Amino acid sequence: MNDPRSASGGRPEADRRLPRVFFERPVLEVAPDLLGRILVRNTPLGPVELRLTEVEAYAGEQDPGSHAYRGRTGRNAVMFGPPGHAYVYFTYGMWHCLNLVCGPPGQASGVLLRAGEVVRGAELCRPRRPSARRDTELARGPARLATALDIDGSLNGTDVCDGDPGAALSIRHGAPVDERGVRTGPRTGVGGDGAEHPWRFWIASDPTVSPYRPHRPRRSKDRLDVPASGS
């Protein structure tokens, strides 16, 4: 009765996909529960599998750090849709980042997937991440993760609970991390009123977790210090 395969049609528990109900819970439950799960990305060249080691929770319209804070826009529309879908956004003019929509429908909350360990398909990732000196750096950061897994805006809105075995994105059950192995802290790069919450979750002592970077407002471009004298 304790055979993990008995309830899943002969598949080991770890190979089962996370069902939509997994994502229908409050974001602060879903986020740490994603650690140790396997993100499966079926690229045109083959599958890449990533063991998630670092995530951040974004709690909808009440969260000053969230893209949903100022209500629905063209960019964040997917966050206001059903859970279990990918919200991919383009940032800093260069990069993409991947979130999973979760919580009850309409809450516009989501989990930013910040880092992971490539456990399959690293040979497909390396050419996309030439600056990575070691495989632990392939997906060590949210934009690096998206780059390594060939994730861009064309995947925005993708249903990660789709039953199709060839779906572009899905999440396998994997080996969830015991809460004693989870660390929490402030979210990377989030400033203002959203900075106080310890809504970043990572696996303790994992080399693929990204370095913490505190929020730093950019100096305005044309702010020149006026010389003390005119010549």
Place this chain on the structure above:
DNA sequence: CTTCCGATCTTCT
């Protein structure tokens, strides 16, 4: 190791 800063585009003021 750390700090600084440019690249480049979307969104909001």
Place this chain on the structure above:
DNA sequence: GAAGATCGGAAGC
């Protein structure tokens, strides 16, 4: 016009 859920290179310690 300014800031932003970032990154990589350069320079300093």
